[in-house]
Each structure stands twice: as C-alpha cells, then as structure tokens.
Amino acid sequence: MDKIFIYDTTLRDGSQSEGISFSLQDKLAITLKLDDLGVDYIEGGYPIANPKDEAYFKEVKSLKLHHAKVASFGSTRRADKHVEDDRNVTALLQADTPVVTIVGKSWDFQVTDVLKVSLDENLKMVSDTVAYLKSKNREVFFDAEHFFDGYKKNREYALKVLQAAQSSGADAIVLCDTNGGSLPAEVAEIVRDVRQKIQGMLGIHVHNDGDLAVANTLAAIDQGVRQVQGTINGFGERCGNADLCSIIPNLVLKRRYHCLRDGRLKKLTEVSRYVYETANLLLRPNQPFVGTSAFAHKGGLHINAIQKNKGTYEHIPPESVGNERKILISELSGSSTILAKIEKFHLTHDGAFMRSILETVQNLENEGYQFESAEASFELLVRKKAGRYKPFFNLQGFRVIVEKRENGLPITEATVKVEVDGIQELSASEGEGPVNALDSALRKALERFYPSLKDMKLVDYKVRVINPRKGTAAKVRVFIESQDEKNIWNTVGVSENLIDASWHALVDSIEYKLLKEQEMVSKK
Incomplete structure (x- = not known):
C-alpha cells in the first residue's frame, strides 16, 4: 500500500481564517488531537510572527506525541542578510523542531515586484537558506509559493527555483497554488512535467479560491505527489485551504493509500468537530464525509432503498469516518421512513405502531413542529410512544x-x-x-x-415565526443545537410563547443527553 504523508497546517494557515484566533492552549490541544488521528506532520506556526507561536514551540516539547513531527514555518533569508544573521532563520532554529518548512517565491513577478530583488538573488536566498538549515540537521521542506501561476508565466524560472531548493538538500519540494485559481487538468499537466525534472519527494499545497482545492490535490497525487498539505475542515485565508477531511478519506477508502495510523480514520469526524468547537465556529452540516448531513436521507424512495442496501444512496459507510446515518422525519414521511428511523431503537416493527408514530408526527408538524432538523426530539417522541421513556x-x-x-x-x-x-x-x-x-x-x-451536565452546552439557537399573519399571537418554533465532548444533537419546541417554546426544546436537549449516558452505562 503506497504511503501519502499528511502535513497539517491548521495551526498556521488555518488560523488565518477570518474569525479564528486559537489560544496557546487551543493549539496544544489540537496538536494532541492531530497526533492521535495519525497525521505525519503538524505545522505549529511562524516562530517570529508573534509571542504565542514562540511560546507554542516551547510548550509543545512537553507533549508526548506518538506519531507526528512538529514543523516550524518561515521564509527564506532576506536579501540584505547573510543567512546566519537573519532573524527569521535564527528563530526557526531556536524553535528546535525536527522539521522546518521554508517558503520562497517561484513566480518571477512576485520576486521583482514584491521582494524587489533580482531573479538570481532570489535563487541564492532559496539555496542559502535550505543548505544552512540542512547543515543544522533539520528535515527541510521547501514551499514554492505561487508555483503554478509562476510556471504558467515563466516555466523556466519556476523550475529553476525548485532545482535550487533540491540541489541544496531540501527533503521535499512543495508546489503551491497560493492564489487557488488553478484547474485540475492544469495541475496534473504541470506536476507531470515537474516530476520529470525534480527527483525526490514532491508535495502539494492548494488554496480553495476556485472551489477546487481537493480536486487539485487529488490530481497532483495522480502525478506522483506524495506529501499533502491542508487543514482540518479546509480552514484558511480567503476561501480556505484544501480540506483534509475530504482528502484523507478519498485517498484511504477510494484509492487505497496509507495516510493515517491504522484504524484512525474513524476518528476523523470527531477531530473535525473538535476543531470547529475549539475555533468557536458552527460546523458546516453539508460538509462531505464529516458533516451532520453528509449521510442524511429524507426522500421516501431513497430511504426505502437504503433499508434494502445501504450502498444505494451512500458512497461509503458513514461509520468508516466516524460519522452516522440520519433518516429525516417530516410530514411527507411514509411507513418505510418510520421503519428505517426506529431500527436503531430496536423497537417493534408492528404496522399499527408505525402508523401511530407517523400520525403523531403529521399532527405535530401541522401544529408547527419540524423533526427533520430535530433528531433528538423525535427519538424522545418514539420512546414515549413505545412506553420506553421515564423522565429524569x-x-x-x-x-x-x-x-x-x-x-x-x-x-x-x-x-x-x-x-x-x-x-x-x-x-x-x-x-x-x-x-x-x-x-x-x-x-x-x-x-x-446529574454532574455530567457540566460538559454540555447550547451552541446554537434559532427562532422561526410559524404563522406571522397572526402578529404577536403567532406561534414560534425554536431549534436548539447542543453539544458535549462527543456528540451534537438538535431539539425543537413550539408554542405561542417564546419562553415556553424554548423551555420544551431545552428539556428535550437535557433529557436526550441523560438518556444517551444512561444507555452507555447499561452497555458496560
């Protein structure tokens, strides 16, 4: 099984997302999660950029990592400095990481108009910096910034930059689509050409401005790239980076590459949601593989087929990435939907019982309830109808x-x-x-x-007026999303009084949490 090395840059590139600011403790906690997941490299930050990143590299040494290597990130030496006198390079060595990633310009326009140096001087900056860090016994990766744009404008010079890094001893040459505007066919063609010119490890670092970061990454792997750089959930500046939560399962499940520690793919959904929570961002329900709606089924024909064979409307088993299947309930549901939904409760398949649940759902939805986005409330409803519920x-x-x-x-x-x-x-x-x-x-x-309620919190709250023509006497529907360390669940309440509707949703949320805990204890 061919090996693809996973290089995670959530803590550096991912933290450049609008609205994200990881604390030092956040970064250390995410580091442990990524190591447990089994990624090969964790880019911790830019040690000269701010005191937090500098502190991270001191504190991360005390963590007991079982697999991942920590990388520090920086740029090539400045044009007016000898490499041994450059503050950036010195800071990288002081970070004392086994891996150092260096970014350098590979687009001639960026060299002359941004760095304001000659093309030859830029090549020296690359080779000097890589060679110096290699002399200090570091594993050195070279990120060729703007490589694809540079190649399109001046192929000869872009390749010269890669050759300068390679001849100086770089352990991996990473091709960057920094502006995120390349197309998969372009990426494949360019990487194929590079593969003929550059020996050793090639990497890919893609941004998502054209919504093609995952596709471009997979196209590069097809042409021989063996190091993938990306972030959990695709976090990153502008439109984000390549999403490792999509790339990894595609590589493991569909291409049979070895990416993570054995058996760790099932932790992917957990890690995705942990990073969302730590970043204080709402998760994206329709995110492939790890989203809460990634394996959700609502159409009656689809659900009927799913009952017979799960592969009819699912491209992979949700359990393979640590996710779960959702059967959505609405007033349009039929008996097959109800049957599929109550399978996991191990309840009777009696037709009268199913019709009773369906009738209750239809009546409640006529009053304003909506259960397709409130799975927890529906489960409580079913248990009450089945006589398998005792209030806490x-x-x-x-x-x-x-x-x-x-x-x-x-x-x-x-x-x-x-x-x-x-x-x-x-x-x-x-x-x-x-x-x-x-x-x-x-x-x-x-x-x-119930002391475990301390671990639970309300993460989202939505209110919808159901019949606005009645003015202040209109009914309101309240959705509450709750979360603990392992799970996310949704509940619903309806009333003419906002507080009363919220109360019903709150009670369902707490009772669902306690019910799940009770079930876990009984299984042990």
Missing part, C-alpha cells in the same frame, strides 16, 4: 424576569424549581437573555443529580 426530572415551575433600568442594559434572571426522585431543587441564574438564563438555571438545578 419533573418541573415544579419556572419564572423569568427581564428588568430594564434607565440608561442600562436589560437584566435577565430565571428561577427554576424541579423534582428528582422526590427531592426538590430550586435554582436561580442570570443570563444574557431569557433563554440563556433559563438554560443556566435549569442545568444548575440538575447538576447536583
């Missing part, structure tokens, strides 16, 4: 107060009284709004009985 707590009452003071922000306070196994608990909490306060008060009241 009973509500004695709740109160929400919003007070607006002169020249001040509104203050919201919620009080919740619940009963668990005959024991009453009263709790109050302030929040940024009524739902936040209610959520906080409810979980505070229950944590005494």
Whole structure:
C-alpha cells in the first residue's frame, strides 16, 4: 500500500481564517488531537510572527506525541542578510523542531515586484537558506509559493527555483497554488512535467479560491505527489485551504493509500468537530464525509432503498469516518421512513405502531413542529410512544424576569424549581437573555443529580415565526443545537410563547443527553 504523508497546517494557515484566533492552549490541544488521528506532520506556526507561536514551540516539547513531527514555518533569508544573521532563520532554529518548512517565491513577478530583488538573488536566498538549515540537521521542506501561476508565466524560472531548493538538500519540494485559481487538468499537466525534472519527494499545497482545492490535490497525487498539505475542515485565508477531511478519506477508502495510523480514520469526524468547537465556529452540516448531513436521507424512495442496501444512496459507510446515518422525519414521511428511523431503537416493527408514530408526527408538524432538523426530539417522541421513556426530572415551575433600568442594559434572571426522585431543587441564574438564563438555571438545578451536565452546552439557537399573519399571537418554533465532548444533537419546541417554546426544546436537549449516558452505562 503506497504511503501519502499528511502535513497539517491548521495551526498556521488555518488560523488565518477570518474569525479564528486559537489560544496557546487551543493549539496544544489540537496538536494532541492531530497526533492521535495519525497525521505525519503538524505545522505549529511562524516562530517570529508573534509571542504565542514562540511560546507554542516551547510548550509543545512537553507533549508526548506518538506519531507526528512538529514543523516550524518561515521564509527564506532576506536579501540584505547573510543567512546566519537573519532573524527569521535564527528563530526557526531556536524553535528546535525536527522539521522546518521554508517558503520562497517561484513566480518571477512576485520576486521583482514584491521582494524587489533580482531573479538570481532570489535563487541564492532559496539555496542559502535550505543548505544552512540542512547543515543544522533539520528535515527541510521547501514551499514554492505561487508555483503554478509562476510556471504558467515563466516555466523556466519556476523550475529553476525548485532545482535550487533540491540541489541544496531540501527533503521535499512543495508546489503551491497560493492564489487557488488553478484547474485540475492544469495541475496534473504541470506536476507531470515537474516530476520529470525534480527527483525526490514532491508535495502539494492548494488554496480553495476556485472551489477546487481537493480536486487539485487529488490530481497532483495522480502525478506522483506524495506529501499533502491542508487543514482540518479546509480552514484558511480567503476561501480556505484544501480540506483534509475530504482528502484523507478519498485517498484511504477510494484509492487505497496509507495516510493515517491504522484504524484512525474513524476518528476523523470527531477531530473535525473538535476543531470547529475549539475555533468557536458552527460546523458546516453539508460538509462531505464529516458533516451532520453528509449521510442524511429524507426522500421516501431513497430511504426505502437504503433499508434494502445501504450502498444505494451512500458512497461509503458513514461509520468508516466516524460519522452516522440520519433518516429525516417530516410530514411527507411514509411507513418505510418510520421503519428505517426506529431500527436503531430496536423497537417493534408492528404496522399499527408505525402508523401511530407517523400520525403523531403529521399532527405535530401541522401544529408547527419540524423533526427533520430535530433528531433528538423525535427519538424522545418514539420512546414515549413505545412506553420506553421515564423522565429524569419533573418541573415544579419556572419564572423569568427581564428588568430594564434607565440608561442600562436589560437584566435577565430565571428561577427554576424541579423534582428528582422526590427531592426538590430550586435554582436561580442570570443570563444574557431569557433563554440563556433559563438554560443556566435549569442545568444548575440538575447538576447536583446529574454532574455530567457540566460538559454540555447550547451552541446554537434559532427562532422561526410559524404563522406571522397572526402578529404577536403567532406561534414560534425554536431549534436548539447542543453539544458535549462527543456528540451534537438538535431539539425543537413550539408554542405561542417564546419562553415556553424554548423551555420544551431545552428539556428535550437535557433529557436526550441523560438518556444517551444512561444507555452507555447499561452497555458496560
């Protein structure tokens, strides 16, 4: 089985995404996750760029990595400096990583108009820097920035840059589509030509400005590239980088390459969602392979076929990447949809029972509920209909107060009284709004009985007015997305009162979390 080396640059290139700012602890935690996944190289950052990256390279030495090598990133020496006197190069050595990645210009236009140096001087900057770092016993990768654009404009010079890095001892030559505008056929043709001129390891580093980063990466691999650079979830500047969450399963499952440590592909979805959570970004539901909708089925004909053979509408088994199949429920669902949906509950396939569930779903959706985006609420509904549900707590009452003071922000306070196994608990909490306060008060009241609720949090909240023509008397539908360390789930509530609708969705969310924990304990 041929080996493809995975080089992750989430911590450096990925952190350049708009809205992302990883803390030092975030970077260290993601490093451990990537190592556990089994990537070969983790690019930690640019040691001279900021104090955080400098601290990272000091702290990462204390981590016990089992597989990955950490790489520092920097540029070639400056034109007016000897390589041993260049602050950037010195910082790379002080980072003390086994791998150093150097970026250099390979497009003549960038050399003359951006660096403002001669084409020959740029070649010396590349060769001097690579040779010096190799003399310090580092594994050195050379990122040929703007290579594909440079090749199209001046093939001879772009190849000279690669040859300068190779002759100086670079362990891998990485071809970069920095502006992300190349097409797969172009990439394949250019890499094929490079492969004839350059010996040793070739890498690919592609940006996604044309929405072709994954396709371009796979095209490069077809022509002999054996190192892939990318980020988890495709994070990166502008439109992002090549998404390793798509590249890796395509290579492993469809091309039979060896990319990760054995058996670790099943951790891919977990790592994807962990990085989203750490970046404080909402995940992309329709993201291939790892998205929550990647294996979701709604059409009745599709679901009927899936029941007979999972391969009818799925290109891979979702479990192979750590994801799961979703059967979506709506008022358009038929009995085959209900049957497929309740398979995992190990409930009876009695026709009358299924018709009863379907009728309940249709009635509730007529009232404004929507279950296709609220899987957790649907599961609770089925268990209640089957008599396999016992509430974890009973509500004695709740109160929400919003007070607006002169020249001040509104203050919201919620009080919740619940009963668990005959024991009453009263709790109050302030929040940024009524739902936040209610959520906080409810979980505070229950944590005494169910400590694991501390690990759960509300990550998204949506409100939709169902019948707006009724004005302020209109019903509202509330969707809540919740998450713990392992799972993401969605619940729904409907009422003419926003707080009441939110309450129903909150209760479902908490009860679903506790139900899943109860099931895990019973299996042990």
